[in-house]
Amino acid sequence: MEGALIRDVEQRRPNLRCPFPADFVEALTGRRIVSLGRRAKYLIVHLDRDPILICHLGMSGSFRIQNDVTDGTVGEFHHERSKNEAHDHVVFHLEDREGAHRRVIYNDPRRFGFMLFSDAASIDSHPSLIGLGVEPTGNALDGPLLQSLLAGRRTPIKSALLDQRLIAGLGNIYVCEALWRTGIDPRREAREIAADTILCAALAEAIRLVIAEAIVAGGSSLRDHVQTDGSMGYFQHSFKVYDRAGQPCLRTGCEGEIGRMVQGGRSTFYCTSCQK
C-alpha cells in the first residue's frame, strides 16, 4: 500500500457517521500514499502532500483488498465469503510502483465509521486525536504509569480502562479479558487498583499481552468483521470471558460461572467467583 498512487476514488454516499469532507474525492485523487500509521483505533494515511486521511472503522467497518490480475478479471481473496456490496461505501483505485492495480474497498454495514481530513501541520491537535491517552502496545504502559493514570479515580476500573483519554485503543473485549486475567472485579474503583503496585504491574502486563495475542491471531472478528482478505480473525476463539455468560470460568481450579452486567452502557463479562 505504501508508495501506491491513488488513481481514482469512488465515494458512493455523502456520509458515514459524519459527512465526508466536501472535497474528498478531488483531494485524494492523484496523491501518492507515503505511509500508513495508527493512533488508538484511528488509521492515519500520510500522502505526498496535504491532506492527511484519518479513518475510523467504527464497530462494523472493514477494508478489503482486491487485486486486479493481468487477464482483466478481478481476483479477490476468499471471495466465497461475499460481503454485501450494498455497504461498499468507498473504493480506492490504487496503482503500485510496479504498475500493478488494486482496489481497497471500505465496507461498513452500520456506518459508524468515518473518514476525515487533517493538515500535516495540525494533525497533533486534531479534535479526534488530541485527547487520546497512552498506547496499550509497546513498552510505554507499565505498572507505574497505569498506577498514575488510575490514581484518585472513583470510576469502576472497567470504565477507566475503556476511557480513551487514559489508555487509547482498548476496546470492550480486551478490557474484559485483561481484567479476567488479572482476577480483578470490574466494579472496583480505579483508585483502589492504583493503591496496589503489584496489581497495577500485573494489569499493565495483562493489557499488553491481550493486545499482542489478539494481533497475532488476526483480530477478534465478531459476526461480520473480517480481515483485509475477507477471512475471519481468530482471537474470538481465545476469549476467556467475553460473550461467555452462563458458562464455566476457565481459570484452573475455579468453579465459578461467567456473568454479564452493564457498566457505562457496555456489557461486562466477568467471573462471579474469582474476580475480586
Next chain:
DNA sequence: AAGTGAACCTGAAGGC
C-alpha cells in the same frame, strides 16, 4: 467533575 443514557445504523439471533 464524573457518571449515565441516548443517539448514530444495520443485521443477526432468539422468542413466540
Next chain:
DNA sequence: TGCCTTCAGGTTCACT
C-alpha cells in the same frame, strides 16, 4: 415461516 424484540466491536453529546 415470519414477525417482533434485543443486542452488538465505538464515539460523541446531552443531561444529572
